[in-house]
Each structure stands twice: as C-alpha cells, then as structure tokens.
Amino acid sequence: MNKIHGMIKGTLIVIGTLSIVLGVVGIFLPLLPTTPFLLLGSACYIRSSEKLYKWLIEHKKFGIYIRNYQEKRGIPLKIKIFSIGSLWLSIGYSALFIVSSIMIKLLLFTIAVGVTIHILSLKTLK
Structure with a gap:
C-alpha cells in the first residue's frame, strides 16, 4: 500500500508542477489561462507535498491568485x-x-x- 501511496504522491507532484509551469507560461501567452492552472497545481500539491503547497501559497506573485480564490475574495x-x-x-x-x-x-x-x-x-x- 505504501508503494501505491508514494506513486500517487509522485504523480500529483508531477501534475502539480506541470500545471504551475503552464500557469507561468499563461502569463505570457494570452490563450493559456494562468489562474486555473495555478489552482490545479495547488490542489495537487496540497494532496502530495506540504512543502510545495506552502511554497506556492506564499509565493509573492502566484500566491495571491490562489489565496483570493480560496478565501472567496474574488x-x-x-x-x-x-x-x-x-x-x-x-x-x-x-x-x-x-x-x-x-x-x-x-x-x-x-x-x-x-x-x-x-x-x-x-x-x-x-
């Protein structure tokens, strides 16, 4: 069971990281949305890596997007x-x-x- 759990965590980290990369690319490419990819990345990180989730939420550029959404500020x-x-x-x-x-x-x-x-x-x- 631990091996499967580790594989799931690893997969979520990979998906989360790819989502963050796409979110960053979306800042520069108009047809690629930033916020949904950052939200997907945070959802993956919160389920797989407390360290990566904390880094993302506290990031000075990306964290505000996620916090505003999560806290229903708009x-x-x-x-x-x-x-x-x-x-x-x-x-x-x-x-x-x-x-x-x-x-x-x-x-x-x-x-x-x-x-x-x-x-x-x-x-x-x-």
Missing part, C-alpha cells in the same frame, strides 16, 4: 473578462474548426457555459 474584473474571452475563443475555435463530432462540440460548449457561470459567480475584486 478575482479582478480584468481577469474575469480575459478568462471568459480566452475560454470562448479557444473552445469556439476548437468546436468550429477542429472537432467534427456533434457530441464533442456540445460537450465543449456545455463546459464553456459551466465555466463561464462559475467565473461570473465569483466576486469581483476592485
């Missing part, structure tokens, strides 16, 4: 607009030009609607 309006715009551009492009299956297109649009509702339901930071 997210800035600019981030909401950018997130929703990026979401719809990327999912719209994929659904219209990449995916051929009607079911997958419907699934993509359903996900976009759900994520949009979630983002809009968060408080807006001033």
